[in-house]
Amino acid sequence: MPTHHNLFDEPWIPIRWTPQALRSAPGELPGRLGLQGVLEHSTDIATLAIPVPPAHSALLRILYALTARVTGLDEAGPGDWGQRRLEVLEDGRLPQERIEEYATRYRARFFLYDSDGGRPWMQDPRLAKQCDAGNTAGVNKLIVTRPAGNNHAWFRHGSDTNPDLPTAAEAVLSLLVWHYYGPSGRCSAREVNGTKTASATAGSLRTALSYHPEGDTLFETLLAGLIRPEATVRRGEDQCPWEWDDLPDPDAAPPTPSGPCSRLTACSQHAVLLVPDDHDPELVRDAFITWAYRAGRIPRDDPFLIWQISQQNNRYPRPADARRALWRDLDALLLKEPPGTSEPKRPKVFDTAPEVSEDLRVRALGFEQEGQAKDTQFVDASTPPVLGYIEDRAPRTAPAVARMRQLGEMHGHRLNRAVKLAWKLYTDDAKADADTWAAEAAARYWPRAEAEFWARFRQLDRTGRALDVGLDPAATRAAFLSLAREAFDAVTASITRTLRGAKAVSTARLELYGGRRKKK
Structure with a gap:
């Protein structure tokens, strides 16, 4: 042992x-x-x-x-x-x-390694015989922050033939990432009962925000x-x-x-086995990573995800999006039946979490990624104490939270349409790519909109004494509109010196107010 x-x-x-x-x-x-x-x-x-x-x-x-x-x-x-x-x-x-x-x-x-026929923690020792020892995944594939194979090296250089060996502590954390967020598609081949296959199913939390x-x-x-x-x-x-x-x-x-x-620990679709370094057991020198089950999938039913309905009427978890601030999900966390065509359902954990404390915050953790190999960016965000405002405990404030979120998002979407239209009218090209302007406008608007949201959120009354719970809808609408207008003016300022540019900006500005009304 x-x-x-x-x-x-x-x-x-x-x-x-x-x-x-x-x-x-x-x-x-x-x-x-x-x-x-x-x-x-x-x-x-x-x-x-x-x-x-x-x-x-x-x-x-x-x-x-x-x-x-x-x-x-x-x-x-x-x-x-x-x-x-x-x-x-x-x-x-x-x-x-x-x-x-x-x-x-x-x-x-709970041993990380076990060479005596035991069970290393969250690993399958059978992989040493069922997988090709000459074609392992390697530690660069195991450590999710490293480039592996033919991928570009953005933040560090490394070689699959001579990698920097990770510590055991680093390796076990990446082992967990593979179990919960591992990709679907081709993996190392595993031979079981005479049949060799190399296709894995995505992890239970892949693409999701928790x-x-x-x-x-x-x-x-x-x-x-x-x-x-x-x-x-x-x-x-x-x-x-x-x-x-x-x-x-x-x-x-x-x-x-x-x-x-x-449900919390036994939903992995991947099998992993770490190989310790021969000279220093503090390091991991290799890893086997492959499929856990040849067919079938464990049902996805995690209590820390927002579940919603797609246009095809399929149930799926709200995906992680590094560009989306956490306050935009707040009504889906506080309300039993949040508004929206996707029919979002709040995570089951929030049904009872406020019993522990009304001063609990919400921490969002995830990985923006695709179902298969592409990983984009980590997501880590938190709120101030908010669970005292959950609909069950403060039924009057929850709709106000939803209304503020809707107004903030509405003017953000209107700003996006406005800058794209301004660019289209200025270039006189229906296929013109306005993504650069849209990205700059979003960078100017959304952080300030988040600050505005939380400032007004902190003013809400949850004692039940104020009938309007302290929310002034007109003032809130005006505040978000002002932020959108300032972002629009800053992004389009460079083209207003010409007549064509000024006309394009003036016409597109109407989108900030809902656009030109269509004649009946």
């Missing part, structure tokens, strides 16, 4: 301590902890300090499942589930004895992120991958999650 890198013990998770913990500590506190340390000290930890948002999102799901296990909140009973969670909250910390008991029971399943309630401490964050199990859920059936007696059959259909713990 290996003696290195048990993830319960090894300090691999970067964290940020609360100011109070830093003040009261007799010495310098560590910047990283293992899983057991994170659970035991969650009251003194402000947040995880993971720089890669999809890895942060993935690890939160692992921690939610572990929190549910050690608190007994992985089942609906005995008694009222919400009351039992409040009792844990009142205790001020996760139960230390149960953390130690769980760590002792499953410690052998929304998490966030408290002042990791302890509050983890409790707020728990999902109330259905009455039929049993922990012996609702298992995490490290709790399975046997590894799943790659030729069989993937098992359907039976409860919150399996």
Whole structure:
């Protein structure tokens, strides 16, 4: 049995301590902890300090499942589930004895490497024989921030033949990204029962933006992120991958999650195996990455996503978009039935999260990417405390939030149409590309619109004493219109010195007010 890198013990998770913990500590506190340390000290930890948002999102799901296990909140009973969670909250910390008991029971399943026929954590040791050892994925493919293969190197240079070996801590975070955000399409070939195939299904969170309630401490964050199990859920059936007696059959259909713990941790469509460096076990020298199941797909039903309906009437999660500010999703997080033709449904976690605290923020984590190989940009954003404004608790303010969001977006879309029309009229070319102007206008408008939204949001009254909850629709409309007008004037100023340019700008300006009315 290996003696290195048990993830319960090894300090691999970067964290940020609360100011109070830093003040009261007799010495310098560590910047990283293992899983057991994170659970035991969650009251003194402000947040995880993971720089890669999809890895942060993935690890939160692992921690939610572990929190549910050690608190007994992985089942609906005995008694009222919400009351039992409040009792844990009142205790001020996760139960230390149960953390130690769980760590002792499953410690052998949390080794990062295992060469003695065991089960390395979140990996499939069978890949060493089922995949071609001469055609592995390599560490540049494993680490999602690196270029691999024939891709361009934007931020760092590297070589697949002589790569910089990642640390074990870096590798395990990327391992989680592959499990949750891995691409579909061709992967390393895997031979099972005499048949070799090389096609994988996309990960359960690929392309999606994940929304998490966030408290002042990791302890509050983890409790707020728990999902109330259905009455039929049993922990012996609702298992995490490290709790399975046997590894799943790659030729069989993937098992359907039976409860919150399996839904959070056992929806991977990829199989991965890390290979330690022969001379330094602190480094990873290679990786196998391939498909987990030959056919079938685990149903996507994550409680931290906004689900909506496409024009083809298909249900899909709201995608991550690095250009879209989080405030534009706020009404979809606070309202039970937000407006919109896509019929968005707020993440299930927000049904009960405010029971932990009304001062919870929302943290959005994701990866803007396509279903297959293309990855574009990470997404990491947070709000001020907003869950006290959720429709269930402040029914009068929620429609006001939706109205502000609609006005902000309406004038942003009108600005986009206006600058494109101005460019089209000025160039007298119906196919003229106005994307440069549109991008500049968006860069000027959206950050200021976000500041305007939050300024007005903070003025809303949720006591119920003000009938209009402090929202002046006319003034709000005028404020967003003013921001759009200023952005339009700044972008088009360069062409107003000519008669044709001035005419184009004057005509296009009407789009800021809704456009020229059509004659009936």
